[in-house]
Amino acid sequence: MADTQSVIAGARSDRKANVYEIIDQLLTDFFELHGDQVSGDDSAVVTGLAKLSGHPVAVIATQKGNNLEERMATHFGSPEPMGYRKSLRVMKLAEKLNFPIITLINTPGAYPGADAEASGQGQMIAKNISEMLKLKVPILTLIIGEAGSGGALALACSDQIWMFENSMYSVLSPEGFASIMWKNAHLADKAAKLMRLTPDWLLKQHAIHRIIPESMLADGTLKIAMTGAIRTLSHQDPTERLSNRAAFFRRF
């Protein structure tokens, strides 16, 4: 079993920073949609329509970026309120068109900026969580790298939550956790050991549904697994699917 440090290193690997590559490996005919139709376009959230094994889906993903310039623009994959608004807009579109939704998550959390805060970061996350739990279409989430705090949960109130073998899901980033507990972000290593953010522990607690070896992305078996899971979800009655989704979170 992988230790915490190597899971974190794997989760934060540069190889995962460009979500467009992962979208290309999983989906075809990707058509990107831009803007929240209120205030702007957040490049930390990539949204669009595409096909999975020939069937239509909507995809919502967080993006860190290839180089420093891109990563500055996305705040290292940390969405702003307009990013959450954009994702909600595309989720609603998917519901209207009856397309299943795939979310791909790699974010340390929502962006802690002054403007983001003032324009309602907390309120937008609250709204996303609430609306996602009501969406009538199937939702599958794959955590590819980091998934921290409410900023990740706002894209992960789903029917199926999968994690790459080397990815992490936690109440806060280890740095934030150390900053709150001991007022020192440099104690992140110590925090990470206490935080139990590894996929194997989370699976044991039934906080996620499945761990995905990363080799499944390259060899095409992940695509087959996703197609199968979405097909199964699509055959469920929407009422049953929604009550299963609610029951999953009710257990905690």
Added chain:
Amino acid sequence: MSFGEHVKRFSSRSVSMLKHYQAKVPSGIWQECPRCHAGFYFKRAGQYRVCPECGYGFRVTAHRRLKMLTKHFEEWDADLETKDPTEFPEYDRKIKKAQSMTHLKDGVLTGKAAIGDYPAAFGIMDPLFIMGSLGTANGERITRMFEKATQQQLPVILLTASGGARMQEGIFSLMQMAKISQAVNTHSAAGLAYISVIMDPTTGGVTASFASQADITLAEPKALFGFTGKRVIEQTINKQLPNDFQSVENSYKRGFIDEIVPREHMAERLSQLLNIFEAQKWGED
């Protein structure tokens, strides 16, 4: 005795007398408001514990806050207690200390209350229970409050005060946000009203879920209301922020709050809202 000795005796006596009196003044008699920094004799804060200068409402226990709002209260789920799901070191000791300070098993008080003449499901988070942080036990208690309110067709009033997710409960704490949001959705879908009251402080995962999902959002004056901690934002943008950056007054200006209500008028304003919700609907007469 020389004049010099006189002076010496006089001054040394007065210092020792001052020390004597100082020891007799109990701490807490003189209070300072954390918002406007006015100092005042503690009794001037009155039974509502409000700063006489700026109106800030001091942090008080949930039990004390309840007494300020109603005499009619039937408690629900008082025995829910955390099972320490991540086996976090020293956590049980912290819980015991918080329990003895607040007389609660975890950081929220819930039940059925009458506000004015109207019944409502009623919850008060306790800022003195590990900063009112959201864990499995108070998360469950809030969830059950919404579920019972849905079954009994009651509106919900929830006074929030929280530092956010409880770090010691890790992912379980994060999941409370989804769990409670689901219960809020079900309550809302039944056509019932939910009023949240933002108390000082309301932050983090509580802001990013049920505190921001109400139909009507009231707030106490000068309360802190935000998502990310101010210190973290300042470190991120490398700039000092004004002290009132995350005040409810600013949130009100930005359109996130319906009304800021002084503590002494809260019961009255809540009962005015309940009065409208309870009125007989059109076509039902």
